[in-house]
C-alpha cells in the first residue's frame with residue numbers, strides 16, 4: 511500500500527485482504543477448537559503463557575528479524591522487545607503521519623478472536639494437533655490485524671480529500687462526529703454481502719462429477735467449510751468497527 515493513495519485504491523486493498531481472511535478462517539476450521547492450546551500451562555513455558563501466546567510471540571520475533579513490521583499496516587501483537595531486521599530492507603514511501611506506526615487495536619483483536627470468534631467457526635473438540643492449530647490461529651490474527659490497520663490509509667485519504675471537513679472535528683477532538691463523517695453505511699452493507707459470498711464460493715467442495723457440481727456461490731451454507739454468515743457477522747460486529755476505531759485514532763492525531 512502507499513504509492514497511489516486514493517479511496518478506490520485503498521478500498522481495493524481492503525477487498526483483497528478479505529480473501530486472506532476467508533482462507534485463513536477456512537484453514538483454521540479444519541481443526542476443532544483444541545482448547546488446551548489456549549490454557550496457561552502449569553508447566554511448560556516458565557511464565558504461564560499459553561501455547562498460542564508463546565507461538566505468536568516467537569513467530570513475531572522471527573518475522574521481525576526478516577524485516578516484517580516495518581510498514582504501518584503490519585502491527586505486532588507483542589511489540590515489546592522485538593528484534594531488529596537482520597537483512598537489508600527496502601524503504602517504503604512514507605505517506606502517513608509518523609504517528610501512524612503507534613496506532614494499534616491488536617489487544618482488542620486478540621480478545622475478540624479468542625473469546626468471541628473462535629467458538630463461532632470451530633467445532634467443539636480436541637484432536638491434539640495443538641502446534642498446527644496455533645500456527646493457523648497466527649495466520650488468522652495476522653490477516654485480521656493487517657486488514658483492520660489499513661484503516662490508517664483509509665483515514666489519510668479521507669482527510670486529504672476533505673481537510674476542511676475533518677480539521678475542525680480533529681481540533682475539537684470530536685470522536686463521535688469523526689466516526690459519523692467517515693462512516694458509509696451503504697459501503698458497509700456491500701462489504702458484508704461480499705465477504706459472505708466469498709465464504710460461500712471459497713468454502714465449497716469442488717468435484718468433477720457430472721451433475722454434482724454446483725454453480726459457484728450456490729453451495730448450501732451447511733456444506734461450506736466456514737458458515738458464510740459468520741463472515742458477515744465478523745465484519746459487522748468487529749472488523750469494520752475496529753477499522754473505524756483505527757481511522758478515528760489516526761485522525762485525532764493527524765494535525766499534531
Ligand SMILES: O=C(O)C(=O)C[C@]1(C(=O)O)C=C[C@@H](O)C=C1
Pocket residue numbers: 521524664692693694695697698701749750751753754
Ligand atoms: O471504505 C471506507 O470508507 C472505510 O472507511 C472502510 C469501512 C470498512 O471497514 O470496510 C469502514 C467504514 C465505512 O463505513 C465503510 C467501510
